[in-house]
Amino acid sequence: MSVTSFKRRGGAEEHDAGSVSRPPTKERHELEEKAERSLSAMLALLAPAITTNVHDEAMIELGASAEMFVEPLGKHEVQVLACALYMERQDLPLGYADILKLTDRFTGKAMNITMVYRSIERLIDRGLLCQNEVVDKGGNRSRTYTIHGAGREAFRLAVMNSQLLAEANSHVAA
Known part of the structure; x- marks a missing residue:
């Protein structure tokens, strides 16, 4: 069994201001x-x-x-949960921009913004992600997201299921 490696776009690591x-x-x-x-x-x-x-x-x-x-988690939902867990481990809030940066970082291609919105809404509706309203000193509102315990468990099971299916596919291909 193997775990998918981190990918880099164009074979070279890219850095820009504000990126992870x-x-x-x-x-x-x-x-x-x-x-x-x-x-x-x-x-x-x-x-x-x-x-x-x-x-x-x-x-x-x-x-x-x-x-x-109940329909299992989709690929994009799993990616959003992975981003939420990653940011939580960094003690940072998760926002839309973080999901775009992290999906680009780990897959080589940023998730489509429409898929980010849809995936977040589905995860909130399923009770796996929590939306937090944040108001800064200037009165500007923004949203951040945190993962629930059920979200962690659903993520773990989705990853295990994916690995099991990948291993089954490797036996068929052999």
Whole structure:
């Protein structure tokens, strides 16, 4: 199993005033290794529950029921939650501009602003992200966002699901 690496646009790191700086290569490599170890450990813990058929009947009923099935997180929603967690770890608030900078930094392409707005609204509606109104000294209003505990758990499960599906695809391709 591998964790997607950080990407750089055009093969070179780009810096501009006000942008979030890219982690050095050694730090980025250490982050990738830690993430892979964490994901491997989580999947190892979940493997017995995933591979047994003890709960198949209940799972089939839930999966087939239109009322019980909830759409999983989309790619953009997962990216916004990742940005929220990243900014939280930096003890900084999350705003629209941060999402644009961070998605550009980690994927090589900034998320479309329309997708940022839509993803934030969906995450708020789902109770995974919280909107905070901020008023500065000049009376200007802005919005920042924080992630809820349910958002953290949904993010972790989405990443684990993505890794599981990627590994399954690698077995099919082999």
